[in-house]
Amino acid sequence: MKKLMGLAAAGLLVAGAANAGSLKVANSDIVLYGGVSAGYQYITSDHVARNTTSFKNNDYFSVNNVIIGLKKDADSNSPIGFNAAFGNFTVPTVIASNTVVNDVLLSSGTFQPWLAYVTIAPVQGLSVDAGLLWNKFGEAPITILNSHINRGILFTGHPVxxxxARVNYDAGVAKIYVGYNQGGGLRQTQGTPTVNNLDIDGNGTTDSLDIDYRVSDAIEAGLMTDLGVAKVGLHIYDESNGRNLYVLCAKTDLGAAKVGIEFDYTTLDDNATLVLNGTPVRLKDNGADDSAYGIAINIDPVISDQVSVPIRIEYVENGDSAALNGAGGILGSAIYLTGEGSAYSLTITPTYNPTGNTFVRAEIAYTSTDAKILVDDSGSEKDNRTYLGFEAGFLF
Incomplete structure (x- = not known):
């Protein structure tokens, strides 16, 4: 699984290639890949976007991933290829459970394609991917492709x-890409009110709030290169009437541990809008902060071929004075799901690999926020969250 985790940023196609067999179909070699995992989770609190009437148990069992994929590379003999992964998967994060992310923000709880694109490679080094894509930075949406069960805080500010469509070019010394899409990712499309049990605008009554942006177009670009001492990536993702992300990623092998770092800086367009009580409200009106930043440090100490203990440390500054309708609020810039002010998290995930394609892992994660953006199962507002979990999986 260590090998898979290191390749997660490349998506399921790489994970599949690492473990899968080939099928001969209509004179083509097609790779079959996938995985299944299940686990148990205990949480002390959840994000306010969760309806507290459904939050009656702190612990639950879950099927985290059921993924089946098919892939055919484009090459000189066959310049058109494809990659398609079908599945049902959960997306827990350290600030919001999979109940919030799956049911409210991403709707990933149904069995359907979650990665599906056609690749055209007209000449060596140049390719075009078109279809359902993943962003090139940050954590993958699929649990089994990450070193941790929970996605981090920075994930909640990514389109995912x-x-x-995306054009990729391998120049040898660097890999470059540019792309265009029409939204539809995490927090990009209008949904149902997701926060409905707090006084968001400070007027003494409870409110409903849809925390998705109305994104109609977005462009992306990035560059990745190996500097010898570290592999580095620079990424830009610009949404119309939404977020503008600037991401720096780097990873290196220090011998005693593998270390990765991600720094995100995000600004909001002037017309970035949420919907409060059915009325569109511009986030930058009334003095709300229009930017946020976050940093994640990932450390994977070298223990053995079968045992690893990946550690993730995150800190975000989500801005202040998210004043909606002229009153003080709790959302900060609303770029991350951590509320007004700063937040940090620590995640530790001891992992054992009995074989090259199986794993069992436990996880403990602690998150603290300045704002009381969390609630417990009694409906009391909280500013911290503890997660304990276990997951076992099989990859093919």
């Missing part, structure tokens, strides 16, 4: 996946 969307339908669009």
């Amino acid at each position: 996946l969307y339908a669009g």
Whole structure:
């Protein structure tokens, strides 16, 4: 699984290639890949976007991933290829459970394509992908492709996946890409009110709030290169009437541990809008902060071929004075799901690999926020969250 985790940023196609067999179909070699995992989770609190009437148990069992994929590379003999992964998967994060992310923000709880694109490679080094894509930075949406069960705080500020087209060019010394999409990813499309049990605008009554942006178009670009001492990536993702992300990623092998770092800086367009009580409200009106930043440090100490203990440390500054309708609020810039002010999290995930394609892992994660953006199962507002979990999986 260590090998898979290191390749997660490349998506399921790489994970599949690492473990899968080939099928001969209509004179083509097609790779079959996938995985299944299940686990148990205990949480002390959840994000306010969760309806507290459904939050009656702190612990639950879950099927985290059921993924089946098919892939055919484009090459000189066959310049058109494809990659398609079908599945049902959960997306827990350290700030919001999979109940919030799956049911409210991403709707990933149904069995359907979650990665599906056609690749055209007219000449060596140049390719075009078109279909349902994942962003090139940050954590993958699929649990079994990450070193941790929970996605981090920075994940909640990423688009994650969307339908669009991307041009890739391998120049040898660097890999470059540019792309265009029409939204549809995490927090990009209008949904139902997701926060409905707090006084969001400070007027003494409870409110309903849809925390998705209305994104109609987005462009992306990035560059990745190996500097010898570290592999580095620079990424830009610009939404119309939404977020503008600037991401720096780097990873290196220090011998005693593998270390990765991600720094995100995000600004909001002037017309970035949420919907409060059915009325569109511009986030930058009334003095709300229009930017946020976050940093994640990932450390994977070298223990053995079968045992690893990946550690993730995150800190975000989500801005202040998210004043909606002229009153003080709790959302900050609303770029991350951590509320007004700063937040940090620590995640530790001891992992054992009995074989090259199986794993069992436990996880403990602690998150603290300045704002009381969390609630417990009694409906009391909280500013911290503890997660304990276990997951076992099989990859093919």
